[in-house]
Amino acid sequence: MELKGPRGAAGGGLKGVDRHAPPTRCAVITPQVTKRGARAGADRRSPEARLEEAVGLAAAIDLDVVYKGLVLISEVKPATYIGSGKVEEIAGIVAAEEVGLVFVDAALSPVQQRNLEKAWSAKVVDRTALILEIFGSRARTKEGTLQVELAHLNYQRSRLVRSWTHLERQRGGFGFLGGPGETQIEADRRQIGERIIRIERELEQVKRTRALHRTSRKRVPYPVVALVGYTNAGKSTLFNRLTQAEVMAQDLLFATLDPTLRAVDLPHGTRVILSDTVGFISELPTQLVAAFRATLEEVIEADVILHVRDISHPDTDAQAADVKDVLTELGIDVEAGGRLVEVWNKIDILPEAEREQLLNTAARAEPEARPELVSALTGEGAPALLDRIEAHVTAGRTLLSVTLAAEDGEGLGWLYRHGEVLERESGADGHVVVSLRILPERVDLVKRRFGAAQVRGED
Incomplete structure (x- = not known):
């Protein structure tokens, strides 16, 4: 090689x-x-x-x-x-x-x-x-x-x-696997130090660009759902299943490195951004934890985190503990009931008795801590997972009904930019009634834009 x-x-x-x-x-x-x-x-x-x-x-x-x-x-x-x-x-x-x-x-x-x-x-x-x-x-x-x-x-x-x-x-990739025949030159600390400084500057620019992208998404607003998990847990296969994308998904450690983002429309019309991230591994080198923090910022900023586990793996509990260690290091609360949802993947390859036992275990769990059992390969459990995601991202949002003139295309576009439009109907009087879901802090903004008389809350 x-x-x-x-x-x-x-x-x-x-x-x-x-x-x-x-x-x-x-x-x-x-x-x-x-x-x-x-x-x-x-x-x-x-x-x-x-x-x-x-x-x-x-x-x-x-x-x-x-x-x-x-x-x-x-x-x-x-x-x-x-x-x-x-x-x-x-x-x-x-x-x-x-x-x-x-x-x-x-x-x-x-x-x-x-x-x-x-x-x-x-x-x-x-x-x-x-x-x-x-x-x-x-x-x-x-x-x-x-x-x-x-x-x-x-x-x-x-x-x-x-x-x-x-x-x-040199012949080798980064000096590790180059093998015999390389021309070895004595180390130059100053050269390495200068190169590190240049890379860090470039990465800071990349981070700023990613921060701008996240800010743009928040203005839309599209919630972010991040997939995390031990390497080879099936994250990319699940990502492909939920988004109908074709991200590289192989039975291989670290098949995915760079984060991939795709928009997904949930069952009741909510749109989210799904993010596939690099897989975790036990004893991840400290150099990589620091270097890939920018990549993992998608996880830190996510509204929902799906912890994908290969539930068929004999060491699934140990792998889950390793992932939670990294998430804790990133400052993410891994306790059940928060924004973390466990997804038990690869149930299609479990023996029937073990599969039934897991289903019973999940059914007995508290609703906020209940794991979702899926097969990313066959699609089993994917609809229920999408419903769970939608319940998470819409919790706490306010339902509004806004009445506007049919010719007010600018106002309609404003509503699409600032909220999640669920439905719009044309009334007999020529007006359009738009039902939308919006963050509570944006309700006053809607009332100022269209007038309080034209906005009412929905049950």
Whole structure:
């Protein structure tokens, strides 16, 4: 596998994977700390599930996984993370399987990475590096590529910039998977620092543009509904189901990176903006949490948040806890009854008995905390979910009836811009009666525009 780098050190982004090159043979190693020093949240899922997720991460970047293994350790070794005996054992496997890259599903220090590369005579990447590479291969918009590059540069700088090269000379994507043959140039902290400053300025401009777009949507006003969830939970498939769009949806970790927005008309005419966002994952690198905050602002500002869960996954509870950790870090209230609605997806692949049990569990829940059971693939449960969304976004809005002259096209357009028009009827006297739903604070605005006598509330 060969990943194309940015177009020169001053700009550009990943061009994608070279499909003509043979995939890199990869070994996946998941260390499991059995005593003190275990990673926060690691006990939420089984070691086997963590290993399978690591294999999925490697597959998401088109690596050819020829070996996978758990390594149980009592404590983290400062020099090599895992014990010397295991290092030697894996060295034999790497040689026998002709492995070109070893993915260690942990946060390695620069010293640990360098020592393991010497011991195994192969490229070694840790969890942060691999996720950065995946994100780089998925980014399509200017914002996405800038965010990936910013996270990458911060990661490199924190590691003494050991593998920084002038990007126009390197083969690899961002220096992680380039392989032998790269021209290594000594790190230049000043160059990286200047590039970080330029990217941050560009991202600030992107953020301002997105803020203007959000302000425009609020003036319309269209409520925003954001899809969040663990990676590969089926968010993009559900997004496509609800919007009839064709967003990339694959059985692949991090298939979606850049946020996608589409307008959706709900069953009773309410229009909302649906936002598909990047998937979350356990132990998301801190560089990415910071770099992708602009993307997640769509979630922070959303009127309704749909937490999509793969309810068929054996670690669905652990995945849900990881998502809520990130949402809490973003300052979002994850308690039931607020703007967060749980959507239990993939019920179509559950055994009948388990499916019935979940339906009973949902039916017994309090209405505001009740999960919605759906199959994004078959469409089952989608109508009920749309009704639930509409109930959320219209709660607290005031129903008004406004009478205006038939020739007052300007006034009719004003009502469409400032409220949610539900119905309009032509009266026998030539007037038009418009029923609309509007925010309570805008009622006086309507009365001033059309006169209090022409506006009345509806039950």
